[in-house]
Amino acid sequence: MKIDLCPNCSSDRYIKSGIIKNRQRYKCKECSYFFTVNKLGKKIDDYYVNKALQLYLEGLTYREIERILGVSHVSILNWVKKYNIKRPYNGNYHPTYKILNADELSNYFKDSNNLVGAGLIITELGDKFMMIKWERFKN
Ligand SMILES: [Zn+2]
Known part of the structure; x- marks a missing residue:
């Protein structure tokens, strides 16, 4: 699954920030919001x-x-x-x-x-x- 935008501020500037419970975690560079995407489709x-x-x-x-x-x-x-x-x-x-x-x-x-x-x-x-x-x- 591909994500394009931060779910908090809709920025496309985010970086990978570790794995939480088998999910890739990202950190938004604009608003510092953490979010995850399920690894499985x-x-x-x-x-x-x-x-x-x-x-x-x-x-x-x-x-x-x-x-x-x-x-x-x-x-x-x-x-x-x-x-x-x-x-x-x-x-x-x-x-x-x-x-x-x-x-x-x-x-x-x-x-x-x-x-x-x-x-x-x-x-x-x-x-x-x-x-x-x-x-x-x-x-
Ligand atoms: Zn953001």
């Missing part, structure tokens, strides 16, 4: 927002999503609030998940025992795939 951000909310809806916890996507659970919590996501409560099923590459995924499907249960979905996750499977709580 907006498209990539949206990808992780969508994935995080998808996983949240599938019943995973914030900590689990953090572990899978490498996105802070605080960010995920904020997105859930921002987009007002409410997940339907269903205590009879609980999701388990595996991260697999394409070969592992095809091997998994060769064993029909793996396909029995309350259903599963597969979602792309970078260069791998995540499989979420639901199992009934045994009473």
Whole structure:
């Protein structure tokens, strides 16, 4: 992402001034305002927002999503609030998940025992795939 102007005074005279939380920080030479630009493009951000909310809806916890996507659970919590996501409560099923590459995924499907249960979905996750499977709580 390219920035052209200081967001404070619209000057184009700014210098690089360190990295803060993976973002390039700039300092405006006119007004001494510090500002940052996200290193990742907006498209990539949206990808992780969508994935995080998808996983949240599938019943995973914030900590689990953090572990899978490498996105802070605080960010995920904020997105859930921002987009007002409410997940339907269903205590009879609980999701388990595996991260697999394409070969592992095809091997998994060769064993029909793996396909029995309350259903599963597969979602792309970078260069791998995540499989979420639901199992009934045994009473
Ligand atoms: Zn400025």
